[in-house]
Amino acid sequence: MDNGMIDFLLKYNTNAPRYTSYPPANLFHAAESKAQVERIWRDSNVLKPQNVSFYFHIPFCKKRCLFCGCTAELLPGKQDELVRYFNALFAEMDEKLPWIDASRPVTQVHFGGGTPSAVPYSFLEKILNKLRERFTFAPHAEIAIECNPSLIDEPRLRELAQMGFNRVSYGIQDFDPQVLKNVGRDPSILPVKELLTLSRELNFTGINLDLIYGLPSQTEAAFYKSVELAAEAHPDRIALFSYAHVPWVKKAQKALEKFPLPTPHEKLGFFLEARDMFKKAGFVDVGMDHFCDPKDSLSIALSEGLLHRNFQGYCTRATTGEVYAFGSSAISQLDNAYSQNIHESRKYVELQEAHQMTEIRCEEISYEERIIRDAIEHLMCNRKLKVLEEEKRVLGAGWDRLLALEDDKLLVKKSDFEVEATELGTLVIRYLAMQLDPLMQKVQREGVFSKTI
Numbered sequence: 001m002d003n004g005m006i007d008f009l010l011k012y013n014t015n016a017p018r019y020t021s022y023p024p025a026n027l028f029h030a031a032e033s034k035a036q037v038e039r040i041w042r043d044s045n046v047l048k049p050q051n052v053s054f055y056f057h058i059p060f061c062k063k064r065c066l067f068c069g070c071t072a073e074l075l076p077g078k079q080d081e082l083v084r085y086f087n088a089l090f091a092e093m094d095e096k097l098p099w100i101d102a103s104r105p106v107t108q109v110h111f112g113g114g115t116p117s118a119v120p121y122s123f124l125e126k127i128l129n130k131l132r133e134r135f136t137f138a139p140h141a142e143i144a145i146e147c148n149p150s151l152i153d154e155p156r157l158r159e160l161a162q163m164g165f166n167r168v169s170y171g172i173q174d175f176d177p178q179v180l181k182n183v184g185r186d187p188s189i190l191p192v193k194e195l196l197t198l199s200r201e202l203n204f205t206g207i208n209l210d211l212i213y214g215l216p217s218q219t220e221a222a223f224y225k226s227v228e229l230a231a232e233a234h235p236d237r238i239a240l241f242s243y244a245h246v247p248w249v250k251k252a253q254k255a256l257e258k259f260p261l262p263t264p265h266e267k268l269g270f271f272l273e274a275r276d277m278f279k280k281a282g283f284v285d286v287g288m289d290h291f292c293d294p295k296d297s298l299s300i301a302l303s304e305g306l307l308h309r310n311f312q313g314y315c316t317r318a319t320t321g322e323v324y325a326f327g328s329s330a331i332s333q334l335d336n337a338y339s340q341n342i343h344e345s346r347k348y349v350e351l352q353e354a355h356q357m358t359e360i361r362c363e364e365i366s367y368e369e370r371i372i373r374d375a376i377e378h379l380m381c382n383r384k385l386k387v388l389e390e391e392k393r394v395l396g397a398g399w400d401r402l403l404a405l406e407d408d409k410l411l412v413k414k415s416d417f418e419v420e421a422t423e424l425g426t427l428v429i430r431y432l433a434m435q436l437d438p439l440m441q442k443v444q445r446e447g448v449f450s451k452t453i
Contacts, residue, residue, distance in 0.1 A: 003265075006265055006272070007265070009268060009427055010265065010268060012410075012431040012452060012453075013264055013268075013452055014434075014445070014451065014452055015445035015449040015450065015452075016431060016433075016434045016445065016449050016451075016452050017430075017437070017449050018430065019376050019377070019380055020309065020310065021331070021338055021373075022372055023363060023439060024439075024449070025331060025338070025361075026448065026449075027363075027439065028338060028340060028362070029362065029363055030360065030361060031359040031360060031361055031362035032362065034357045037362060038096075040336060040337040040339065040364065041096065041099040041324070041334070041339075042099050044335060045104065047322065047335035048335055049321055050105070050321075051105055051106075051108070051320060052100060052107065052108075052135065052321045052324065053108035053109070053110070053312075053320065053322065053324070054108070054131060054323070054324055055109075055110050055112065055312055055323050055325040055326070055332075056089070056110070056111050056112075056116075056325070056326050056327055057071070057113060057114065057325065057327035057329055057330040058111060058114045058115070058116040058119055058124075058327065059071060059073050059113055059114040059327070059328050059345050060072070060076070060082070060085075060113065060114050061073070061075065061113070062075055062118050062148075062151065063184065063186070064184065064252055065173075065184045066252050067183045067212065067215060067256065069244055069246065069249070070114065071328070071329040072114040073114070075119070082119065082120075084353075085328075085345055085348075085349055086119075086123045088349040089326055089352075090127075090130065091352050091353075092326050092327075093326055094130075097130070097131075097134055100324060102134050102135055104321075105135075105136055105137070105138040106135045106136065106137045106138060106321070107138045107142070107318070107321050108144070108315065108319045108320070108321055109131065109144065110142075110144045110145075110312040111144065115146070115147075115148045115151065116145050116146055116147070117145065117148055117151050117152060121159055121163065128143070128164055140319070141319070142166065142167045142206065142315075142319050143164050143165050143167065144166075144206075145160060145169070146169045147168055148171055148186075149171065149172060149189065149192070150186035150187060152170070152195065153189050157198060157199065157202060158202060161202040161204065166203060166204055167204060167205060167206040168199055168204050169207075169208040169210060170188070170192075170195065170207075170210065171210045172209050172210060173185055173210060173212045174212065174222075174223070175192075175225065175230070176218070176222040176223075176225070176226060178217070179217055182215075182216065182256075182259055183217075183256065192209070192229065192233045193232070196233050196234070205236065206297065207236045208235060208237040208238070209233065209237070209239070210238075210239045210241060211226060211230055211238060211239070211241070212242070212243050213240060213243065213267065213270040214242055214243040214261070214262050215243050216245075216260065217260060218270075223270055223274070224273060224277065227274045227278065228277065231278055231283070234281075236296045237291070237293070237298060238278060238291045239290050240271065240275075240278075240289050240290070240291065242267070242289070242450075244450040245261060246450060248447065264453060267453065268453050271453075272427075278291040279291070282294070284296075284302065285426070286299060287307065288380070288429055288430065290314055297318070297319075298315075298316065301316040302382065305382045305384070306382075308381060309381050310323055310333050311323065311325075311333055322334045326341075327341065327348070328344065328347075328348035329342070329343045335370075336364065336365060337365055338361070339362045339363075340361040340362075341360065342360045367394075371390075371394040371395070372394065372395065372398070372436060372437065372438070375387065375436055376433045376437065379429070379432060379436070380429055380430070380433050383421040383429065384420040384421065385402075385419055386414075386417060387399070387418075388417070392416075395436055397438070398435055398437065399436070401436075402419060402432060403419065404435075405432060405435065406419075409422055409424055409425075410422055410425035410431075430452040431452050
């Protein structure tokens with residue numbers, strides 16, 4: 001790997017949001033009242049897109065992986081505590097689903113966590129049935145679930161398929177048993193190739209494998225072997241995530257400091273080499289960290305400039321909808337606002353049982369913020385951006401800061417209204433996006449946001 005290139009890119013390794021939302025979620029304001037949330041949800045019915053996406057947060061895991069940055073908890077020791085959580089989630093659905101126009105098509109349902117595959121599937125089936133009672137699912141609707149492969153065998157996967165799930169993401173993280181042991185992750189029950197073959201036989205599409213680079217104790221040779229094995233398994237998508245070491249946020253990560261952490265230089269080298277290996281294996285480089293089969297819908301969306309991104313990850317405009325979210329910590333992502341439920345599942349249950357507001361944050365988006373949000377998202381997803389005169393006016397100094405990066409060879413200025421990221425620019429796309437964000441000129445970033453690399 002070219003050390004000069006790595007040194008050049010590390011100049012842009014700064015703290016920045018991941019921009020799954022704008023404004024970033026940790027800058028949302030406090031929610032005011034149930035009436036505010038209801039008004040926002042009802043008003044969203046006449047906004048774009050008309051498609052509806054649902055997200056359900058299942059916060060529970062059978063064991064705690066030390067590297068994890070997700071909002072997750074260990075499965076309750078008593079079954080009645082689990083039942084209480086899902087009863088609270090069902091009650092939230094009963095209260096809020098009537099706020100959504102039932103004539104709007106459902107194009108996406110996503111179960112995340114935590115580990116959705118860790119709970120009894122009857123709970124997940126009841127959620128889907130409640131949606132089907134009220135809404136019409138589009139023929140191409142994605143029903144997706146995040147799975148820990150250490151919990152998935154053939155009977156359980158068949159059960160998910162029979163319930164209507166058609167997209168699955170497997171958190172492999174690393175193929176090296178010693179690295180997995182060090183970070184507290186159990187390996188897949190089934191050999192990964194066998195798992196993918198079975199998934200395809202059961203008509204799952206958009207099958208994704210998650211890998212993490214920069215994990216404590218991860219060696220160069222072993223990591224590249226994991227990359228090789230992932231490519232040989234040939235899923236539809238591979239997500240290559242950077243390990244974010246933030247022990248001030250996720251205290252369990254302190255236990256990993258006994259293992260060597262790669263330097264930023266080494267970590268970036270991991271990513272660049274893996275990127276080259278995946279591309280040589282025939283995968284298309286999509287977004288910040290995804291590699292997809294050329295026939296996958298994400299690859300096609302990128303080629304057409306129609307790639308989109310929300311809190312659940314990359315998606316296409318065909319499946320994108322305003323996201324209505326349920327469960328503890330879940331964030332609804334509407335055209336006019338964001339709303340987020342309280343993080344702790346026990347407090348979420350108590351509030352729901354008391355018929356009190358579960359939202360802790362609610363961020364209504366101004367006209368100017370929508371323009372900034374859309375510009376950041378389009379640049380982050382499609383690696384180019386063309387703006388209108390009015391949009392350029394709103395972006396103001398942010399547009400000038402972005403254009404100035406042409407001198408660093410991170411982008412090409414096509415005109416006063418259009419830019420396109422270079423190959424180098426795509427590798428630091430969060431840094432480019434940050435130039436459009438006026439908030440980043442005013443707030444503390446160190447210790448608040450993760451590094452871009």
